[in-house]
Amino acid sequence: MGKLTVKTVQALIKAGGAKTQRHADGEGLYLVVPASGSPSWMLRFTSTNKKRREMTLGNVQDLSLANARLEAATKMKLVREGYDPLVQRQRAQQESIRTVSDLYDDWYPTLVKRLKHPNIPKRIYTKDIAPHIGDIRLDQITARDIRTVINAITNSGRPTIANDALGYCKQLFNHGMKLDLLNGNPASAFTIRDAGGIEQSKDRALTENELQQFFSTAKEHSASFGRDNYLACALLVCLGVRKSELCEAKWNEFELDKGLWHLPKERSKTNVGFTIPLAPEVLRWLEELKVRGFGSDYVFPSRRASKSPHMGPDTLNRAITKLFGHEAGKKKQPPNVMGDMPHFTVHDLRRTCRTLLAKQGTPGHVAERCLNHKLKGVEGIYDQYDYLEERREALNKLAEKLSNIVN
Structure with a gap:
């Protein structure tokens, strides 16, 4: 031809x-x-x-x-x-990679391939790194720019995020060195002591008096701490599930008529499906959320225009932190309406659930399964029973007690 x-x-x-x-x-x-x-x-x-x-x-x-x-x-x-x-x-x-954000756009696809949750570094880069150094040319970036990033995060009261941001900066600029775009890594000299400090293992659990104070204060300030946030915190204490498991939950995972929530393995941290019994009080809160959702597929639909169809991963922690007088990105900080009560995070509510289960006399192996923890040692190997009815009894008792505080 x-x-x-x-x-x-x-x-x-x-x-x-x-x-x-x-x-x-x-x-x-x-x-x-x-x-x-x-x-x-x-x-x-x-x-x-x-x-x-x-x-x-x-x-x-x-x-x-x-x-x-x-x-x-x-x-x-x-x-x-x-x-x-x-x-x-x-x-x-490669020559088109001129700025820090250009380098990030080249680096991020490598994270998608190897990380289970690549949205976490993406969120930290977009919210906390890019606004400070994203537009700086690679041939002009210095260690002082990195210090600006980690200082801004540390000063906002988020030491863990500061440590994470420093780690991602080191990885990002190492990628630039691999591509021969940088002669050195401007973040390499910094350690976590320069960022958020050495993270201590946490053991914060709220007492019943602190729960009473928190829910009472949150209800009084419903304009800033909305009803969805309020009910999400109540469910976290009563169910002991992880934040992402609750915030990303879909209604098709629930059998409300049977009082069951079937958490799929794709969303479970243990990569194993898990059935959670729902107490009568919990079912009432879920029914309210269904009405508030206006037909959404999600239990907690996003209330703002965003790419995510469900409640964002930072929403609850930001709302709680605001009650304590801190709001990220704002020069004028809100008043601290929590008084001298020590600050807590969303994950502390899960630990609170475990503590309250122990306090009410729930056996350790049942309480651990309530939190979807794998049983350890020989017991974990031979004991494949899921304790559904025992967990239902324990969570019913907990919800009944907490309903007086929440309601």
């Missing part, structure tokens, strides 16, 4: 085929018509190390036959001069 024409290109595309078709135009240029998808131009050439190589030049709709030939001729000239057009293209793409 001779050289292609505009008419033959159109005819070949229209004809298509069950398999991908390649039609030669000459000088290494091919028209590629896939079984499905957009037709494109492809160049075949032999590299300097005598290997056959292929590279896509562009889609037919974006690149005419004449321009495809011109592009192919330009690339073949590079081949004759001893250059590999594919390598040249990769270098050109």
Whole structure:
């Protein structure tokens, strides 16, 4: 077959085929018509190390036959001069990485491949790193810029996030060094002592008096601590589930008529499905949430315009922190309406649940299964019984006691 024409290109595309078709135009240029998808131009050439190589030049709709030939001729000239057009293209793409955010955009896809929850570093970069250094050129970034980032987070009262941000900065700029875009890592000299400090193992659990104070204060300040947040905290104390398990819950996971919540393995930290018994008081709160959801698939739908259809991962902690007089990103801080009560986080509510279960006399192995903890040692190997009815009795007793505080 001779050289292609505009008419033959159109005819070949229209004809298509069950398999991908390649039609030669000459000088290494091919028209590629896939079984499905957009037709494109492809160049075949032999590299300097005598290997056959292929590279896509562009889609037919974006690149005419004449321009495809011109592009192919330009690339073949590079081949004759001893250059590999594919390598040249990769270098050109690297040269387009000029700012810190450009580097992040190149780095982030590697996290998606290897991390179970890549949204966490994405959130920290977007909210806490990019606003300070995202637009700075890589050849101008300094250690002082990194200090600005971690100081801003530490000063907002989030030492754990400061440590995480420093770790992500180190990984990000190491990626830049791999690509030969940086001679050194501006974050390498910093340690967690410069950020949030050494994190102590937490053992904070709220007493019944503190729970009374918290729910009473939250109800008094419903304008800033909404009803959804209020009920979410109540459910966390009464069920002992993890924050993400509750905030991302869908109604199709529940059998409300049977008083059961079937947490799927895809959303469970243990990667094992788990059935949670629901006390009568918990069911009443869920029924209220269903009404408030206006038909949403989610128990806690997002109340703001955002990409996430459900309650965000920071929503509850930010709402709690605001009651204690701290609001991230605000120069004028709100009043501390919690008095001298020590600050607590959402995860402390899960620990509070476990403590209250022990206080009411629930056996340890039942309480551990209430929190979806795997039983340890020999007991965990041989005891495959899930204690559903025992857990139902324990959680019913807990919810009945806490309902007086919550309601």
